[in-house]
Amino acid sequence: MKTSKVTIHTLRQMKERGEKIAMLTCYDASFARLLDESHADILLVGDSLGMVIQGHETTLPVTLDDMIYHTRAVVRGTRRAHVVGDMPFMSYQSGIEQAIDNAGRLMKDGGAHSIKLEGGAQHAELVGRLVAAGIPVMGHIGLTPQSFHQLGGFKIQGRESGAAIRLLEDAKALEAAGAYSIVLEGIPMEIAADISAQLSIPTIGIGAGAGCDGQVLVIYDLLGINESFKPVFVRTYENLSTRIRTAVDAYVADVRDGSFPSFAESFPLVAGQQPSTPRKRASVSAIAHVGGCGPDLPGEADDKAEGDEPVAYSSPTRSDP
Ligand code: KIV
Numbered sequence: 231m232k233t234s235k236v237t238i239h240t241l242r243q244m245k246e247r248g249e250k251i252a253m254l255t256c257y258d259a260s261f262a263r264l265l266d267e268s269h270a271d272i273l274l275v276g277d278s279l280g281m282v283i284q285g286h287e288t289t290l291p292v293t294l295d296d297m298i299y300h301t302r303a304v305v306r307g308t309r310r311a312h313v314v315g316d317m318p319f320m321s322y323q324s325g326i327e328q329a330i331d332n333a334g335r336l337m338k339d340g341g342a343h344s345i346k347l348e349g350g351a352q353h354a355e356l357v358g359r360l361v362a363a364g365i366p367v368m369g370h371i372g373l374t375p376q377s378f379h380q381l382g383g384f385k386i387q388g389r390e391s392g393a394a395i396r397l398l399e400d401a402k403a404l405e406a407a408g409a410y411s412i413v414l415e416g417i418p419m420e421i422a423a424d425i426s427a428q429l430s431i432p433t434i435g436i437g438a439g440a441g442c443d444g445q446v447l448v449i450y451d452l453l454g455i456n457e458s459f460k461p462v463f464v465r466t467y468e469n470l471s472t473r474i475r476t477a478v479d480a481y482v483a484d485v486r487d488g489s490f491p492s493f494a495e496s497f498p499l500v501a502g503q504q505p506s507t508p509r510k511r512a513s514v515s516a517i518a519h520v521g522g523c524g525p526d527l528p529g530e531a532d533d534k535a536e537g538d539e540p541v542a543y544s545s546p547t548r549s550d551p
Contacts, residue, residue: 236271236312238344238366238410244271244443245432251444253434254452257283257300261449262307270311272434274346274446275301277316277376282450288378292318294332301340314368315342319376322347326356333365346413348374350400354407361408369404371397372438373416386437388417394424401425401433413446414438416463437463 234240244251253272256262257279265273279300280292294317301315315336322329333345344366347353357367372387381387388397397417404412411432414422419439426433426442435442447464450456454469484490493505 233310235310238312241271241312241411241432241444242430245430251432251434253444253446255279255446255448255450256304257449259303259307262304262311262313265449266308266311271444272314272446273304273308273311274314275304275316275340275342276346276448277318278448280318282448282456289375290319290378294318294321294335297321297336298340301336301342305341313341313343314346315340315344317345317347322353322356326359329356330359330363330365333360333367334363337365344368344410346370348376350397351403354403357404357407357409367404367407367409368434369401369409369412370415371400371404371412371417372414372422375415384416386416386418388421394418394421397421398425398428401429405429405431414442437461 241251251271252269253274254265254270255276255278256265256270256273257275262273275297277289277292277297279296280286280289283300284292284296286292297315297318301313305313317329317333317336321332329347333347336342336345345360346368347356348370350369350371353369357369360367373381373384375384378384388394397414398421401412401414409431411434412425412429413434413436414425415435416437419441422433422435422438423441426435432443434444434446436446451459451464452467454466455471455474457469457471460466481490
C-alpha cells in the first residue's frame with residue numbers, strides 16, 4: 231500500500247495500472263484522520279455537506295466560506311490522501327474571472343489540493359483557464375445535484391435517447407480541457423464503463439457501476455448515519471445510527487442515575503487518592519460540588535496504578551494538560 235502523498239499523477243498512474251481508486255466524502259479533521267489512516271486515496275469535501283452536515287434539502291445553500299471552513303479542517307487531519315474541495319453552487323457559474331478567484335480561495339484559504347465543479351462541455355473553457363492558472367480540476371457529470379431544480383430532482387441521467395452520446399462528449403470535452411479526473415454520478419453502468427474506457431483520465435463513479443476507475447460514497451451513507459436514506463447504489467458498511475443511539479441512551483441513563491462520572495473518572499483533591507475513603511471524597515464534593523455525584527462504586531478504580539492522576543479529556547489532536 232502506497233504511503234506517500236496521493237497526487238493527481240498518482241491517480242493517473244493508478245488508472246494506467248488498473249488499480250481502483252477509493253474516494254470518500256469528508257467534512258472534518260477527525261474523520262479525515264480516520265479515512266486517511268484507512269488509505270482512502272481521495273477525500274472529497276463535497277457540497278453534500280449542505281445536506282448531511284447543515285441539514286438542507288439540497289446542496290444549493292452552501293457557500294464558498296462554508297467550503298473553505300470544512301476543507302481547512304479536512305486538510306489538517308490528512309497526511310496521505312488527495313483533498314478535493316467542491317465548488318459550491320454559483321461560485322463558478324457567473325463568469326470565468328469570478329470562478330478563478332473562488333477556486334483560488336478554495337486552494338489558498340482552504341488548502342484544497344484540487345477543486346471539483348459540476349457540468350460538462352459548457353465549462354470546458356473555464357476548466358482550461360483554471361488548469362492554466364495551476365488549479366487542478368475534477369469534473370462531475372451525470373446527476374449533478376446543483377442542477378436539482380433543472381433536472382427535476384435527483385434522477386438517473388443518460389437513459390433517454392442521445393443522452394449517452396452527450397455524456398461521452400461532456401467527458402471528452404473535460405478531458406481535452408485538462409481535467410485530471412471526472413466524477414460520473416447516477417448514470418447507467420454501461421455508459422459509465424464506456425466513458426471510462428474511452429478516457430485516459432480516471433473516472434470516479436457514484437451510482438455508475440463497477441466499470442469506473444474508482445468509486446466514491448458519502449461517508450455518512452457508508453456508515454449508516456441516516457437510516458431513512460438507502461438508495462440502491464449505497465452499500466452500508468455500518469449501522470452507526472443504531473450504535474450511536476445505543477451509546478447515547480446508555481450515557482443519558484448513567485447521568486440520570488448518577489453512575490457517571492465514577493470516582494475513577496473524577497479528579498480527587500489529592501492525586502492518587504483511592505475511592506474507598508468516603509470521608510476524603512465527601513470533602514472534595516464539599517469544595518467543588520457540581521451536582522450528580524454518584525454512589526461509591528467498589529473497585530471502580532482498581533485498574534488504576536497507585537498515584538495515577540486521572541487523565542483529563544484528550545483527543546488525538548490535543549495533548550493532555
Ligand atoms: O458533494 C458531494 O459529496 C459529491 C459526491 C457525491 C460526488 O459531489
